[in-house]
Amino acid sequence: MRLAIVLLIPCLVRAQELEKITGRVIESTTKAPIANATVTLQGEGSPLLVLTDGLGTFTFLEVPPGRYSLNAQRPGYDQAAGGNAAFNLDSSAPPKPFEITLRAAPLLAGIVTGENGTPIPNATIQIFRRDVRDGEAVISPMSYAANDLGEYRVVNLQPGRYLICATASTSAYKQHRHLVYGLTCHPGVSDPDSAQWIDLQSGAEAHVDLRLSMLHAIRVTGIVRGASDHVGLSLQRLDRRYPLPFIPLTWDNKSGTFTVPALAPGDYILQTFETRDGEGYSASVIIHAGTEDLAGIAIDHSASLALAGTVAFDDEGPTAKGRPFLNVQGETLRLYAPATGDFRIAIPPPGSYLLLVQPPPGYYVASATEGGVSVLDRPIDITADAAPAPLEIHLAKGGGELKLAFARENSAYGEPVKPVLLRRAADGNGYLPSGIMLPATNTDYSIRNVAPGEYVLFIVPNDPNLEYMDPAWLNDHESSAIPVSIQDGQTTTANIKTASR
């Protein structure tokens, strides 16, 4: 009998300590239950997972007290507000059933047909999403393939505004008859600038059918001089905002001859590219495709243009070695400068580019010039027929420190914000285009190695869709911004007060 009591007591204690956690996963708008969602209960140890049943419900049994987080996920759904929960499990106050909400991701589907309504197998769906990156509006292209019935289905899109376009490759027979499918955008226009943006919010299901028109195409032939086995050739629309996934061309890099069998009307850039000993070589020519075939187009790769320059430090430079290199990312030229040296990249497609220099730790950008003119306060213009003057980058050690001090109210920080540090232009009008984007936060931190000069610190609401680099927005908010003067070797503090939470 004594033995039985001894065994029983621990069992009772254990039973009292363990709790049951129940809940339901629902769609945020329709409140419909979501079956087969994976619910994760994360405590101190390994996570415990369960799939929701047909009613969207879940139960975790015999859960010991502790600190837990709970979330759910399922393909085709995004986390919504209320999509996760953190809580203390305490035997004195068993938790109420949880309700976890997921947002049905927008769904885009449709069919691509030709002029006679026949589905076009394996058509290419080209979707353009309007995005905001570092406070500036950008257009992000995405490509998807239709199936053999011309049907497409795109899930897991972020809510936002989209242009829906399609194109397709044409058979050799049609190409020989100067027929090609051009880019067609909803609602049946060939110019993306005239197309209709579609607002796709959570849970939206948009069905967009696209009927592709045959366009009269031209044949383009020519030669690449100075071609070799290592030289590539590509053709792309000159308007880089709306690139095509692929424009077929054939070329023989032995003889250098190339043929674009069928090219829709428009402006294009034909470009060679080669990387040799870590340096890039490229030559290009602009093609205006009208109604007549073009022959004898010539590109001289041996006279390829380059974006070249030098990185120099005001001391012996960092101990880490590595060759400076330059990357083209959209409309930005990113220069990584681990050490002193020369760099050369193939000339990018024509356009205006912003130069961003990434100095090694401990250094700041003292100057960046093209032919002696600063390119920190203006973009670099690239054309197809002439290379820019060599870039000269000077990096200096030290710089100033900016400390961001966030005010607290009743020991609590306010809403997180996104501070943006913009340097005033030398003439006092406006700002340098390359601002310093700081992480969205509401707690104190410092940034070091800031180039000495006069700055303005904008306190931007933490809204990912806000185009705060728009001059109008900056002008409207300059009065509430904080002027900051950075001195070499000194720390400047900016006191920031944000809205109460």
Next chain:
Amino acid sequence: MPIHLALLLLAQTGPYSVTGRISLDDGRPLTNTEIAATTNGWNEVVDPVLSDAQGRFTISGLPAGMYILSANRDDLGSFFYGQSPQPGLVTGVNLNDRFPHQDIAFRVTRPATITGVAQTATGAPMSNVQVQAVRRAWSNGQPTFQSMGSYMTDDRGHFRIPRLWRGRYLVCASLPQAQPVLPVGIARFGDKSDAVFTEACYPESSKELLKLNPGQNLDVDIVFRPSYPVVVSGRVVNAAATDSISIQLSLDQSPLGRGSFSMVQPGDQSFRIPNVLPGRYRLTAQAHFNGKPDRDLPSATLILDVADSDRTVDITLAEPLRITVTTHAPPHKDQITAGLRPADDPGGPVYQAESQPDGSMLIPVPYPGRYWLVTRTTLCPSGARLEQPGTDRLAEALNHAIQITPGLRANLDLTFTADCGEIKGTVLDSSGKPVPRGRHLILMTGTPDDPGDLFLDSADDHGEFSYSGLPPGKYVMWAWPEADEWDGVLASLRDLAAQQTVIDVLPNQTATVKLPLLRSSQ
């Protein structure tokens, strides 16, 4: 420049032409179909043409050369003349002064489609899972699985694999790594299940394949069922203590292929391989020298059936099998290949002789057993003996299976002659009409009861076939339509003995044969 290019184009044209009729496999003409002729280097020489209301077309102005003919229609997709189910293999059309004009029958087999859903047994969709349609095919005289198409399932677990050849298929979905099986609705803290999802096929047994006919659209559900990984452990017996031994465990004849490895360290002759899923495996132990596997050192291979519980197995190293090959042949241009196939598995792998750094040829026979010699050459084998050096033991190996005993070191001495015969024939249906692309099987050695070297092939568009390099003697053959696959025939050669066609082949002579289709297939 434009003039130069135009001249170049004109200079490339010629007086030769191809005409033909394009039709579907059921005989209906394909109208308004774009037909293009390209060179072997995929260059177009003349404009593509359209087929007329009878499916007829003419491509003229071609210079001499080998051409690839392709057809394209929006609703059917693209096809090649003489396209083989084996991806990338097509038949060219040769034009030259001897054959300035070719008239061809361009038959298009309507593509089939497999659609379906991948899901768990509880109905949860399996999204972002790679689904492959693998087709049972023949390659170089032996059966194999070929991937004919794949698709990543969408958020609903749906997949669609179009443009498939008719044939027998397995549709398999596989995860990049094992995924734990989650409980539905209720989970208990502290409970831990070892169950995982890894792959699933339809049909669930690879012995029952899915038959796909031309133009067919099959809808299948692939159901993932929990697998329970187990541990395979054991000891290596007769292991050398001075160096390491590699242990390899790989699935035997898996259409998708998966395996795992473990290494035994010096001084420790035990091994333990966790997370092994049920299936038939090949377990191999190989002694190493200086950290590298060495085929001259002892090894062992055994077939291991793993079910749903841990397995303990001892594997005994033996002196390696060493079967060398020497050949005696008159001067010849083509390569001679020779190999051994396990006699108990007519559809199994052939272990081919491989060149060694010292110039010798070695057949990597993995384990002892009964084997048939398999040769491929334009000459013909006239003698084959298995010799054990240092002994006077000889075994006839040409028309008999040979016994490979543990640790056997022997030489397979092969003699070839140019005094071969050949067979030319036509596959005919019951009305005596040729059967285009009719399949046929020839038994080079062995008997229907104990098949040796067997070869399967397809007739051409006119139902014709030929075999050269045949040693004089009697051969037996069978034929069946293109749409029927080999599986049933191979499994029932013994039952089909009454329907075999026997051909007498004499040296330097051509035997002609009219090969009827199997009665059951007509």
